[in-house]
Amino acid sequence: MFIRRISNTIHIQAPGKVNLFLDVLQRRSDGYHEIDTVLCPIGLFDELSFEPTAGKALNLQLDFPERQVVASVDEQDEASEPDRAWDIPSDQRNLVLRVVDQARQRLGIQSGANIRLVKRIPAAAGLGGGSSNAAAALVACLTAWHGWDRALATSIAADHGSDIPFFLGDERGIGLCRATGRGEVCEFFQEKPHLPLVVLHPRQGCSTAAIYELFGLQANDSDAPRKHPKSQKIIDACQNGQAQNVGQWLFNALQSSAEKHNRWVTIQLNLMRECGARHVVMSGSGSSCFALVADEHVRKQIVKRSKQMGIDRAYAVDSCFCPSVESQVDRLASLS
Incomplete structure (x- = not known):
């Protein structure tokens, strides 16, 4: 994330x-399932602004600059329908309000805030938008109310x-990371490779719970879980300065389950291959898919x-790499 302050409002990408x-x-x-994954931040950003107020209310305003009504591409569906990628609540179901409210309780304060969130990362995509927003909200409210902790x-x-x-991130910044456990145990790599990508997201998203449920039905519970042989190759490449070769x-162990749940996963993967991309995969629990491809024409x-x-x-x-929260907050303090 990238942090700046204008007057008493904190702005975070x-x-x-x-x-x-x-x-x-x-x-x-x-x-939950035990997972093993390597996460890569990308240059697709939501924008969060946090303005402390004298009152007690926490107000969340959501803006969707890319929201539109899209016509169905299925001939049998004549009516247009809203794009579900932007069906994001602005009440306590939103992670932003939940983490800010918990921070307020933990700090023992009753301060309020006006929070504005400009959404460009679609929901139900496997791109981490909700979690990234929550992390930004935590950084903003702690910095404004208490100091970064x-x-x-x-x-x-x-x-x-x-x-x-x-x-x-960690004290060195936000970058390539191996995550284990439920995904919360993070080990950040030092390498900061330039990875050119194309990321797609169709109008039909994937429910994380539904994909994991389908994965569980397909798995044979009598089989002991075995680590995929490709995972260590990617981990080694990230550790040894060869991350540009991971394509x-x-x-993605969830990909076949997602393809059964959402035909657009297969459509995206095939489309990218037909355009000349060799290294394609689904992100997270879908429905977004991406290609690692350097050729600008492709x-x-x-x-x-x-x-x-x-x-659309x-x-x-x-790929996107950010300075640590600590270094950015210290810089803000030096400018004030």
């Missing part, structure tokens, strides 16, 4: 992410979402073909 691999292991006693932020994050700790090993072709197919969210973006 909150990035999305893709999974270079996602391995799903055994089911835990708490109902990594231990407190990490504690609150653990209660609300597996990806939130990743978006908080050949991309995989990138443009994917974006063009996607829009022709009714996939087609982003040619790169």
Whole structure:
């Protein structure tokens, strides 16, 4: 994330992410699955602003600059329908309000705030938008009310979402990261490779719960979970300064389940391959898919073909690396 302050309002650009691999292991006693994954932040950003107020109310305003009514690409569906990517609540169901409210309780204060969130990362995509927003909200409210406190932020994050700790980064910054456990145990790599991507998201998203349920039905519970052989190759490449070569090993254990749940996953993967991309995979629990592709012509072709197919969210973006929250907050203090 990138942090700045204008007057008494804190503004944060909150990035999305893709999974270079996602391995799903055994089911835990708490109902979650053990996972192993490498996360890569990408240059697709939501924007959060946080203005402390004298009152007690927490007000959240959501803006959707890309929201539109899209016509169905199915001939049998004559009516237009709203784009479900932007069906995001502005009440206590939103992670932003939940983490800010918990921070307020933990700090023992009753301060209020006006929060504005400009959404460009679609929901139900596997791109981490909700978790990134929650991380940004934690940074903003703690910085404004109390001073940045990594231990407190990490504690609150653990209660609300597996990806939130990743978006908080560590004392060195936010970048390539191996995440294990439920996804909350983060080990950040030092390497900051330039990874050119094209990220797609169709109008039909995927429910994380539904995809994991379908994955569980397909899995044979009598089989002991085994680590995918490609996962260690990607981990080694990230550790040894060879992350630009990971394309050949991309995989996602949830992809086949998602393809059965949402035909657009297969459509996206095939479209990117037909345009010349060799390294393609689904991100998270879907429905977004992405290609690692450096050829600018291929990138443009994917974006063009996607829009022709009714996939309006087609982003040619790169990997994104951010300074640590600590260094950015210290810089803000030095400027005030």
